[in-house]
Amino acid sequence: MATIKVGVPSEGDTLDSPVADRFGRAPKFIVVEVDTDTGEIVSYQAVDNPGYTAGSGAGVKAAQKLGELGVKVYAGPTPGPNAYAALNYLGIKVVTVTGVSVREAVKAALKELGS
Amino acid sequence: MVEQVEIVVASGKGGVGKSTLTSVLAVELAKRGVKLVAADADAEAPNLSITLGVREWDSVEPYYEGRIAYIREDLCTQCGICKEVCPLDAVEVVDEKHVINQWICEGCLTCSLACPEKAIRFIFRVEAGSIMVKRETGYGFPLVSSTIRPGRPNSGKLVTEVKNKAKTLLAGVGFILVDAAAGIGCQVISSLTGAKIAVLVAEPTPASLSDLKRIHLLTRHFMVAPALVVNKYDINPEGLEDILDYAGREDIPVLGMIPYDDTVPKAASTGKPLNIAYPESPAAKAMVEVAEKVAEEILVDWRKWYSRYRPKRPAPYIPRIK
Known part of the structure; x- marks a missing residue:
């Protein structure tokens, strides 16, 4: 089974938590593993965002964390300029989604990637 | 999901009337029954x-923010390597002893x-300011x-904490009206991220137009819906034309044009918002x-506007990045 990891900044720990309204200083990331054939969620984990309390370079620290976790797709609010560059550098695809739950953000990202 | 919508007043250029406009907007919107919290995101000024x-x-x-290095005198051999490597020249020799100037040190660890000798230690939780x-x-x-x-680093972290505090105070559905700093740096980026609407303030001068373009670039980056208020619109007709041309080309709606008016600095001296101190003045009116437009055209159905x-x-x- 082929899977892909989607990283979503979140206010909470679960798939039903709201997507955070910022990237670099979001409290958490939910890393969601999705079956690439069926689009079903296989597993997920909540991870502390090192950018949350960072004085400077918060967005880049957050991007680095997603890279370490093997995330290939980011779904959430637009990251700042430096963070965006870092995500590009890491080969992480950015999909802008706001105002929904983590679960819905993952769905929206997969839909956008599929189209 | 609890909906708290951020509206940011920004300009790029300083001194164009962000805080004056923000205070009038906040007072007038509250008067019209809009539930809001005002947030000043310009900690430097x-x-x-x-x-x-x-x-x-x-x-x-x-x-609290950052860390500051200090040298443990009992371990230091006065070799001077720290002074050579410090990128900020924060290490000084006082009475033949190496010491770190805490106003210059940014805690980079170098x-x-x-x-x-491992003689350098750090003070963490440096009190950098207040909320x-x-x-x-x-x-x-x-x-x-x-x-x-x-001299303390003013990062987006402080703006994030100010906005989070405002969200807590709002306690539920409502609006957060953010008075952003000038410029397009970290603090302004932090003000714009997560916002839905930006009220951009410009005056008809080449410097203000140049800075308007720079702040507009950031609103496009963050997918924020921009709207324009031209302040002191009557001081320079050519400059006004340039600004309105730009707004037209870029599909930025113009919310209003404020005339030059000497009641503005006078109101500031009284410690009252312009619309309270001089309600009949042309600028106040x-x-x-503008506040009426914000209430009736934007906030009444912000999703539609957005x-x-x-x-x-x-x-x-x-x-x-290379």
Whole structure:
């Protein structure tokens, strides 16, 4: 089974938590593993965002964390300029989604990637 | 999901009237029954409390940020390597002893990595500023503000904490009206991220137009719907034309044009918002009209406004990394 990891900044720990309204200083990331054939969620984990309390370079620290976790797709609010560059550098695809739950953000990202 | 919508007043250029407009907007919107919290996101030059006449705070909390190096005299051999490597020249020799100037040190760790004696230690949780709260400004809404100490790093972290505090005070559905700092740096980026609507203030000068273009680039990056207010519109007809041309080309709606008016600095001296101090002045009337437009055209159905004026496709500004 082929899977892909989607990283979503979140206010909470679960798939039903709201997507955070910022990237670099979001409290958490939910890393969601999705079956690439069926689009079903296989597993997920909540991870502390090192950018949350960072004085400077918060967005880049957050991007680095997603890279370490093997995330290939980011779904959430637009990251700042430096963070965006870092995500590009890491080969992480950015999909802008706001105002929904983590679960819905993952769905929206997969839909956008599929189209 | 609890909906808290951020509206940011920004300009790029400083001194164009952000805080004056923000205070009038906040007072007028609250008067019209809009539930809001005002937030001053300019910790280097926080002025919103001054234009609102807030002199005392209900709470003042310390803001911690960064670290500062110091040298343990008992371990130091005065070899001077720290002085050579410090990128900020923060290491000084006083009475033949190496010491770190704590006003210059930014806690980058370079000296501690280079020191052969491991004599460099750090003070963490440096008090870099404060976050202040006024639960009732007297105009029907709370105010969150902040200050940063001279020389301490003013990061987006402080703005994030100010906005989070405002969200807590709002306690549920409502609006957060953010008075952004000048410029397009970290603090302004932090003000814009997560926002839905930006009220951009410009005056008809080449410098203001140049800075308007730079702040507009950031609103496009963050998918924020921009709207324009031209302040002191009558001081330079050619400059006004340039600004309105730009707004037209870029599909930025114009919310209003404020005439040059000497009641503005006078109101600031009284410690009252312009619309309270000089309600009949031309500038006050024009700003109240802007507030009416914000209430009736934007906030009444902000989603509709947002989907009409937000960037149609993501237009991220991405710096190149080699």
